[in-house]
Amino acid sequence: MARVVGDEVSNKQVIFRDYVTGFPKESDMYLRTGTIKLKVPEGSKAVLVKNLYLSCDPLMQFFMRKVQGPDRYDYYTPGSPVFGYGVGKVLDSGHPDFKAGDLVWGMTGWEEYSLITKSEGLIKIQHTPDDDVPLSYYTGILGMPGMTAYAGFYEVGAPKKGEYVFVSAASGAVGQLIGQFAKLTGCYVVGSAGSKEKVDLLKNELGFDEAFNYKEEHDLNIALKRYFPHGIDVYFEHVGGKMLDAVLLNMRHNGRIAVCGMISQYNLEEHEGIKNLLQIGFKWIHMKGYTHLNYYHLYPKFLDLVLPYIREKKIVYVEDIAEGLESGPAALVGLFTGRNFGKQVVAVARE
């Protein structure tokens, strides 16, 4: 229970220290306890939430940099809280679509309580007390990464039954869902990941036909030829660099590459050069960058598809939940060394 200070309560926060180059370190963030009024200012359309679950997303590293990166987001301000996607409970609302007691997901601060002024970006969660779908899923499979996987799979890559599908970073929040969509569609799907445990997860729990540890392969081209003797129809790109170069050599005619991210490249001062782009012309490859931001209109359709799959256990989802706001910086930093096992979440409070 929050400590009350006059008409304010105490509010633990994860503060962004200063702009970073390369991947963030734990010391780029620090904890501070401030205070907050649990009321929305008069006449404002803001929404005041108690944060329950915070999402750790690769995207957040860009918010910590001064230059470069996708430019349709706000970036962090040194001395202010880190923010990202999260699930919260509405305590007070100036926006007609939300009222106290509602559960919502969207952009929120890394703190116990947040006053969300851009409340139009929030999405109300339909959740009943007896619902067996965990609320934390709305940071992942039912939130931004889920939307990303859905858009990437059905709108961008669009593999058909019988096609050969490859997913990199396949045990991550987006990859694990894409692989399962591929199996539900009747594709042959192979995933790459960075540890034996992740490879086992892909093969034994998530239903991938094959999986391999890219760190154990001397030549990714040879590895891909082993798993795809007939080539790759659709590649879901999350890593970039050498993997992309090897994939290009193994694409089939009219193959598609859905580019969600290139996490292997983000921390490099100079990005690796991709040498096999001639294949795009030779094989009429279709490569497309995408983001969930363009697909929000499909969110209800997405839920209609995925919620039954989750309830029927036709889709499995693996989360790595760090307990407490204090564990946030380490959890976030762990994303970039592959320390997380499944979708990385920070639990701030359970209700």
Add this chain to the structure above:
Amino acid sequence: MARVVGDEVSNKQVIFRDYVTGFPKESDMYLRTGTIKLKVPEGSKAVLVKNLYLSCDPLMQFFMRKVQGPDRYDYYTPGSPVFGYGVGKVLDSGHPDFKAGDLVWGMTGWEEYSLITKSEGLIKIQHTPDDDVPLSYYTGILGMPGMTAYAGFYEVGAPKKGEYVFVSAASGAVGQLIGQFAKLTGCYVVGSAGSKEKVDLLKNELGFDEAFNYKEEHDLNIALKRYFPHGIDVYFEHVGGKMLDAVLLNMRHNGRIAVCGMISQYNLEEHEGIKNLLQIGFKWIHMKGYTHLNYYHLYPKFLDLVLPYIREKKIVYVEDIAEGLESGPAALVGLFTGRNFGKQVVAVARE
């Protein structure tokens, strides 16, 4: 007039010497005079043509290599004639769609007369004696490069009125047509080329809004920022390498890159690495390789669009015609050093 030898006539040919690495040299081909019967073998569906105009296309370098390159073509055989797209007059035909006297375009040999066994690939030219559209145009603007430009512009890049369009190798057979389609559509279009004369052609004859000589630019990124202060919506890619890397930095959100070829890379033992592919994810760029091969069904629609433009002089087309089969090897080799000025054609005979 061909020398008659028994029931055969003499047939001058350009012979492919042996597989090449890198760009072809004149010495990779030689002239030989053989003989040919001007009759299609009994029961065959072949077509016998007298070749009039032969097309020099960048594509042909791949047919000279043992490995690599697009794989939906036949490759050259050492000791046999070079082949490529051309215009010919039918002398005899075993195929019901063609008869003596017809004019056709399609894959033919670099020789005076060719027996075309894959006659199903030939297209009949609707040409009357008083037609003011030159027959040689069916090697270019009305043939394969024209189809390529049409498909690239209307089906792949699909720029809309007011969009910012960039074309590399803009004075080439495909580029010059794409630029003119862009102007007819109401786009702002800039082209790059490799000499002052070509830049003048683009600006003064072909109606490009701007053009620049890439060889005179120290930093292609800066050059592109000068011509595209608001960025590029659609890039028509014909060169690859450093130009592509600079273009990626200057693309707008949802930009499209139509990949027709990457001529700067074909002769390199090791291809240049492209470092700015992260922009594909950041800006939701859509990059697509294509070829005319997938768009033959649109050929009648393409002619309906382009023939009136040519007759009304709303589209200008520049050819560089080398006279005589003997000039063929030098003309073909000149493509790769940029010696040609407009579409390179070899005139074997005028009728």
